[in-house]
Amino acid sequence: MRLSLFSIDGAGLPRRWPALVLCAGLAGPLAAQDAANGVETHARAAAAPALHAVRAPTLPHIDGRLDDDAWNEAPIARDFVQFRPDPGRPASERTEVRVLYTDDAVYIGARMFDRDPAGIIRRLARRDEEVTTDAFHVAFDSYFDHRTAFRFSVSVAGVQSDWLLFSDTAEDPEWDAVWESATRTDESGWTAELRIPLSQLRFARSGEAGGASTWGINFWREIARLEESSVWSPLPEDGSRIVSAFGTLRDLEGIEPRRNVELRPYVLSSATRAPGTEDDPFYAATALHRTVGGDLKYGITDNLTLNLTLNPDFGQVEADPSVVNLTAFETFFPEKRPFFQEGADIFEFAVGAPDGENNESLLYSRRIGRPPQGSVTSPSEYRDVPDATKILGAAKLSGKTADGWSIGFLNALTSSERGRFSTRTGTLGEQLVEPVTNYAVGRVIRDFRDGESAIGLIATATNRRVDAGGPVAFLVDAAYTGGVDFRHRFGGGNYEVNGHLIASAVMGSAEAIERIQRSSVHYFQRPDADHVGLDPSRTSLAGTVAMLSFSRVGGGNWRYGLFSENRSPGFEINDLGFQQNTDYRVGAAWVNYEQFRPQGPFRSWGVNSAVWSGWTFGGERQFTGGNVNGNFQLKNFWRGFFGYNHEGSGLATTALRGGPALLQPAQWNTWAGTFTDSRKPVQLGAVVNLGGEYRTGTFRRGVSPQVTIQPSSRFQLNLGPHFSRNDSDWQYVAQPRSAAGTHYVFARLSQQTVSLTTRLNYTFTPNLSLQLYAQPFVSAGSFDRWMEVDEPRAPRFSDRFRVYEESQIRRVEGNGFGLYQIDADRDGTSDYSFGDPDFNLKSLRSNLVLRWQYRPGSTLFLVWSHDQQSFLNDGSFAFRRDVADIARIPSTDVFLIKFEHWLGL
Numbered sequence: 001m002r003l004s005l006f007s008i009d010g011a012g013l014p015r016r017w018p019a020l021v022l023c024a025g026l027a028g029p030l031a032a033q034d035a036a037n038g039v040e041t042h043a044r045a046a047a048a049p050a051l052h053a054v055r056a057p058t059l060p061h062i063d064g065r066l067d068d069d070a071w072n073e074a075p076i077a078r079d080f081v082q083f084r085p086d087p088g089r090p091a092s093e094r095t096e097v098r099v100l101y102t103d104d105a106v107y108i109g110a111r112m113f114d115r116d117p118a119g120i121i122r123r124l125a126r127r128d129e130e131v132t133t134d135a136f137h138v139a140f141d142s143y144f145d146h147r148t149a150f151r152f153s154v155s156v157a158g159v160q161s162d163w164l165l166f167s168d169t170a171e172d173p174e175w176d177a178v179w180e181s182a183t184r185t186d187e188s189g190w191t192a193e194l195r196i197p198l199s200q201l202r203f204a205r206s207g208e209a210g211g212a213s214t215w216g217i218n219f220w221r222e223i224a225r226l227e228e229s230s231v232w233s234p235l236p237e238d239g240s241r242i243v244s245a246f247g248t249l250r251d252l253e254g255i256e257p258r259r260n261v262e263l264r265p266y267v268l269s270s271a272t273r274a275p276g277t278e279d280d281p282f283y284a285a286t287a288l289h290r291t292v293g294g295d296l297k298y299g300i301t302d303n304l305t306l307n308l309t310l311n312p313d314f315g316q317v318e319a320d321p322s323v324v325n326l327t328a329f330e331t332f333f334p335e336k337r338p339f340f341q342e343g344a345d346i347f348e349f350a351v352g353a354p355d356g357e358n359n360e361s362l363l364y365s366r367r368i369g370r371p372p373q374g375s376v377t378s379p380s381e382y383r384d385v386p387d388a389t390k391i392l393g394a395a396k397l398s399g400k401t402a403d404g405w406s407i408g409f410l411n412a413l414t415s416s417e418r419g420r421f422s423t424r425t426g427t428l429g430e431q432l433v434e435p436v437t438n439y440a441v442g443r444v445i446r447d448f449r450d451g452e453s454a455i456g457l458i459a460t461a462t463n464r465r466v467d468a469g470g471p472v473a474f475l476v477d478a479a480y481t482g483g484v485d486f487r488h489r490f491g492g493g494n495y496e497v498n499g500h501l502i503a504s505a506v507m508g509s510a511e512a513i514e515r516i517q518r519s520s521v522h523y524f525q526r527p528d529a530d531h532v533g534l535d536p537s538r539t540s541l542a543g544t545v546a547m548l549s550f551s552r553v554g555g556g557n558w559r560y561g562l563f564s565e566n567r568s569p570g571f572e573i574n575d576l577g578f579q580q581n582t583d584y585r586v587g588a589a590w591v592n593y594e595q596f597r598p599q600g601p602f603r604s605w606g607v608n609s610a611v612w613s614g615w616t617f618g619g620e621r622q623f624t625g626g627n628v629n630g631n632f633q634l635k636n637f638w639r640g641f642f643g644y645n646h647e648g649s650g651l652a653t654t655a656l657r658g659g660p661a662l663l664q665p666a667q668w669n670t671w672a673g674t675f676t677d678s679r680k681p682v683q684l685g686a687v688v689n690l691g692g693e694y695r696t697g698t699f700r701r702g703v704s705p706q707v708t709i710q711p712s713s714r715f716q717l718n719l720g721p722h723f724s725r726n727d728s729d730w731q732y733v734a735q736p737r738s739a740a741g742t743h744y745v746f747a748r749l750s751q752q753t754v755s756l757t758t759r760l761n762y763t764f765t766p767n768l769s770l771q772l773y774a775q776p777f778v779s780a781g782s783f784d785r786w787m788e789v790d791e792p793r794a795p796r797f798s799d800r801f802r803v804y805e806e807s808q809i810r811r812v813e814g815n816g817f818g819l820y821q822i823d824a825d826r827d828g829t830s831d832y833s834f835g836d837p838d839f840n841l842k843s844l845r846s847n848l849v850l851r852w853q854y855r856p857g858s859t860l861f862l863v864w865s866h867d868q869q870s871f872l873n874d875g876s877f878a879f880r881r882d883v884a885d886i887a888r889i890p891s892t893d894v895f896l897i898k899f900e901h902w903l904g905l
Helices: 044-048 068-072 510-517 877-884
Strands: 051-052 083-086 095-101 105-113 135-141 149-155 160-166 170-172 180-186 187-196 212-223 228-231 247-253 261-273 285-300 304-310 382-383 392-402 407-413 417-421 429-432 437-446 453-464 478-488 493-507 540-552 558-567 584-597 600-613 620-635 639-647 650-652 662-663 667-675 682-693 700-709 715-734 745-765 768-789 799-802 809-814 817-822 834-835 839-855 858-872 893-900
Touching: 044 105, 095 212, 105 135, 105 212, 135 187, 149 180, 149 187, 180 768, 493 510, 510 540, 715 768, 715 834, 768 877, 839 877, 858 877
Parallel strands: 051 247
Antiparallel strands: 083 228, 095 105, 105 187, 135 149, 135 212, 149 160, 160 170, 180 187, 212 228, 212 247, 261 285, 261 893, 285 304, 304 392, 382 417, 392 407, 407 437, 417 429, 437 453, 453 478, 478 493, 493 540, 540 558, 558 584, 584 600, 600 620, 620 639, 620 650, 639 667, 650 662, 667 682, 682 700, 700 715, 715 745, 745 768, 768 799, 768 839, 809 817, 817 834, 839 858, 858 893
16 A cells, blocks of 8 residues: 655646645735734634625626626726745736626626736637636636635636635536636736526525525636746645635625426437447347436435436546556546536545545445446356446435535435347347446535534445346345544644544345455465454444544645554455555655745745654554655746655565565655646656666666647647556466465566547537547566565565466467466476466557537537457567557447537526
8 A cells, every 4th residue: 555645746746726725836925924923713704805796787798898887886806916936926917807686686897907918828729628828717606605715717718617615625527517607818918797597506595584695705817838837815835725715795675595306408429330240139230329328416405416418428537548447457548427526525535544545435435336346157158248338327405504504415226137148049139237326325424613624424235136146146235334523723724633533334145245355455365464354244344433633724835734544454445436445554654845936946846744654453564755846937937847756665465465465675765857838839748757666676667758739729639658567577467276275377468558648629609519538558568587475574575476487387278369388396287377477568549529508508519439459468568660550440339419409497
């Protein structure tokens, strides 16, 4: 297990305000002097500005001109200050913002003065796409809870984006709203005009009929050529507060929450061409598919919104990248489906270290609609198994009340799936490969002290219809989790204590529970673990997690923290969550220094260090390590990052995949990267990774250059080649059995990987764009120097393995794959065997998407998805040959047209 608490990765340095929420490089004149003086109060209470809301006497026309008479009635928000690069100093250019409202909408009129109009950077992009460009942002804390806000942005080119802010500094970029905007440039700079329907905001009803409401509000401006961000209401330069530092918008009289109804039906038609043979009864040269479905959003109360989806389709979603996973653990892929992305913030319940590398969570929505977990086991010549489980329907209920309650409920039902097969005699049949399954998540959070403290509850449930002794009896009947979490800020909001307690339980047949006990998460069959043991008769399994952390989150340049987690051996959440390991107790500490202001050659820089150690519940020390890392931005706008990590030797309880713990050597890895000025038409960058073990020949290296070409405001090309080589002295291969017992076979591995991730965007208008994603990928690995584990805890690495002599191992061919036979006792007869693990994997995955938003909220998609994959039992790597071979791999092509229409009722 590797922890890198709060490591700083310059690859993610922000260009636009949304990313700044997560970056320590925020700036602004901090009202932290109160904290320094021991006064616990909101920064917003000490210095936040206020703006009087004015009801529009006439409706402004949204054309970007700001020449309607109504704007003359509105007070002006001005005196913006920088929060980067020089926190607290006056903004380089003047900005003036006006706010009007009606019973139906809030109107924003912004004038961005610029003494160099020719220097304004104007780049087109599709909606919600981040590019380096001048932009204006407004965010409403309409709940006025100092924790949640709805942010709307428009670039000088008229490109819209919107985000949901939550927990004061966290963000959900997948939240979408339907609103209007227009921009215009002139000799004085540029202007933006926005109309935000009240139906797209959530706010509490005022206490008295016709009474006035108060909201939090803030405005941002981005000047791309200066990489300057300025704000109306100052933000702490350390990023410890965002929403709670907003100013106020007062005297919103007579507005009422909207119980809006939004309907988004869709119609889809697709054609699939895939390789096959005419002898296959399930094969069609061109398979046609048509379907209809839709989403419904309904405000059932002033504060709660119900989202329903029927027969959802995600054909326009970008393909996952190709990977080669030689570990025992599942690969994590991020959620890309809009229905599950939007509103994910309220269901967030992370498990494990507060680390950017940790993806473990109680809700991993990709479990819903996953590929069938079963397979056709009946003797067959041809098989037809669905690629994914059909989602019959899903519903989300979410919202936030005026008195600080956040409520969320998600329920999804997936259908049973059957795999079809044909025998050699032509007999057709079906077999269940995935049962009907219901997934549910409930979440409640209660805020206190103006959002400074909170306590939350969560419960998840997975229920399947599994027949005892049936083809999917290896799946559990039910899986449940329940948890409570809390956070508490004190010391002027500069210190935080948070933690959680979680319990899990899974129930099913003895076969299903034994499978979980034997999985890579648990390995209860380990022969040397006296604190756990495999029980084949069990029909349930339970476990717990307890986590507690303390950290300084604001109030200056220094931050630090302590972290501890106990995860019991029986903890299991993978039916609806994502979890890679369990059975450990871990403790960690970290310290971080950030310089937010320009200093010498730097615009900003930071250094971070962390240490950690962990043991199993049986007292076996698994890992002890530490790292140092940092990032910087120079005054010429180049960025960079670096880091070094050391992990001491420890017992690898999963290395033998259910076998005894193996003493693994101490290891190290280092990384660095640099990126040129993002404002330029051509941007270059590179990331280098090196790592290995101190006393073996294991060595890993990789380099990932990056090229971004933006010759015009409409066109952007990103090229991300990747080259890596992995030479491992002890790569796990297999664990065959013989009369003498189980043998844990390892070998020396030499693996080479090459890929090229390509993204091309051409934006015709802010509402019409063409996007290409493509990734050719080649990875080959060859194995030699075969050996098996002899003394897994021997002090010397060479004594832990017994290398096979040439006379003991023989390779034979069978059914197109190689097989190694081992003569362990040298009597001339094979005692056990295992498959040749050599591999050569080639693939090309791509998506081409034409996206036309023909009216707000309504979109037409034209999609071409292309997939080529090849696997050979051959470990040789030849760059030219392998890349050329990709063109000869048969492809699967899907052509799709999808029509979505938004209706606001």
